[in-house]
Amino acid sequence: MKIKLPDKVLDLLNYVIIFKPISLILVLIAVVGGYSTAAIVEQGSPIWWNFAFNFKTFINFMAPVLFSGGIFILNQNNHYKNSDLLNNFSPIENGEINLQITQKIAMISIIIALAGLLLVQELLLALFAAVIIGFRGYLYNFLNISRKETRLYWTIANLIFGVLLFGYGWRIGTSNFAQFFQYLLPYSAYMISILILIPLLEGDILYEKLNPEDEMIYYKNKKLLIWFSALLGLGGFLLALQANDPASAHALLLAIVLYLFLAINLNRLWILRTISYSSLFMVFFLGSEFPFLLIFSIICYFISKKYHRDKYEAEYPNFGTLRTENQKNKSEEDKDD
Numbered sequence: 001m002k003i004k005l006p007d008k009v010l011d012l013l014n015y016v017i018i019f020k021p022i023s024l025i026l027v028l029i030a031v032v033g034g035y036s037t038a039a040i041v042e043q044g045s046p047i048w049w050n051f052a053f054n055f056k057t058f059i060n061f062m063a064p065v066l067f068s069g070g071i072f073i074l075n076q077n078n079h080y081k082n083s084d085l086l087n088n089f090s091p092i093e094n095g096e097i098n099l100q101i102t103q104k105i106a107m108i109s110i111i112i113a114l115a116g117l118l119l120v121q122e123l124l125l126a127l128f129a130a131v132i133i134g135f136r137g138y139l140y141n142f143l144n145i146s147r148k149e150t151r152l153y154w155t156i157a158n159l160i161f162g163v164l165l166f167g168y169g170w171r172i173g174t175s176n177f178a179q180f181f182q183y184l185l186p187y188s189a190y191m192i193s194i195l196i197l198i199p200l201l202e203g204d205i206l207y208e209k210l211n212p213e214d215e216m217i218y219y220k221n222k223k224l225l226i227w228f229s230a231l232l233g234l235g236g237f238l239l240a241l242q243a244n245d246p247a248s249a250h251a252l253l254l255a256i257v258l259y260l261f262l263a264i265n266l267n268r269l270w271i272l273r274t275i276s277y278s279s280l281f282m283v284f285f286l287g288s289e290f291p292f293l294l295i296f297s298i299i300c301y302f303i304s305k306k307y308h309r310d311k312y313e314a315e316y317p318n319f320g321t322l323r324t325e326n327q328k329n330k331s332e333e334d335k336d337d
Helices: 007-019 021-043 055-082 099-120 123-141 152-174 179-203 223-243 246-265 268-287 289-310 325-336
Strands: none
Touching: 007 289, 021 055, 021 152, 021 179, 021 246, 021 268, 021 289, 055 099, 055 123, 055 152, 099 123, 123 152, 152 179, 179 223, 179 246, 179 268, 223 246, 223 268, 246 268, 268 289
C-alpha cells in the first residue's frame, strides 16, 4: 500500500521544488567535477571516499546550490510573467505561489550564498560566483534565451554556465590553472552531448511514462544531432582517459552503451534514458570520491519523485519508465474525456 503525502505537506514542498532540486544535482556535478580534478593536480592522485566535512566545505558547495536555485526561481517567474512555455508541474508557473514571495526567496538565497563565500573564502572566489550569477541571470531573465526553441543559444548559455561552475569548483581546490583545460574537456563533451539531447524531448515528456514505439520524427537534422551527441560521449571518454580522470572516464564508459543504443534506436525513450542514466553514472562515480554529492542527490531524487507522483501523478525524475498496456489505455481514455 502506497502512502500519499498529505496536501499540507505537498504545499510545503512547493517551496523546495521551486529550487528545481534535480537541476541542482547537475549544478553540483559541474562544481564537484572541477573540485575533483583540481585535487588530482594538487595531490597527484584521485580522492577516494572523502568524508572530510567542515563549515567551510559546507559553504563552498552550498553556495552554488543556493545561488543557482535562486536563478532557477527567477527564471520560472520570468516564464510565468511572459506566459512562455509554462511548465504545468512547476508551482510557480502554474500559479500556486505568489511571484513576490518567490522573488524574495530567490534574492535571499543569492545574498546568503555570496555572504557565506565572503565569510569563509577570499574575495576573488565570491566575485567569481557573482560573475556566474550575473551571467546566468542576465541571459535567462533579460535576454529570455531559456526557451528551447532557441536551441543553439540555450545550449551555448548552459555550456558556459557549466564551464563557469566547473571553474568555480576547480578554484576551491587549487589556484593552479595550468592543467585546467585538459580536465575540463571531458566534462565539456559530456555537457554538450546532454544539452543537445534535452531540447529534443519537447513538452512535458520528462514527466511521462513512455512507450517503446514513441519514435523520433525522421526529418531535418535530428538524426545528425543524435549521432553527434553520441560521438561527443565517446570523445569525452577518450579525453577523460587521456586526462587520467577516473570519475569522468568510468561514467562516460558506461554512458557509451546508452549512446550506442540511442544511435541505433533514435527514439524519445532512449533519449530520456541516455540523459537520465548518464547523469546518474556521473553522480555515482563523483559520489564515490565525495559521498556528500551522493547523499544530496538521493535526497533530491526521493523528494522530487514523491512530490510529483503524489501531486501530479507524474514520473519525475524519469529514467525512461515504460507504460503498461493498461496505463496506455487509461491515458487514451483520459484524453477522450
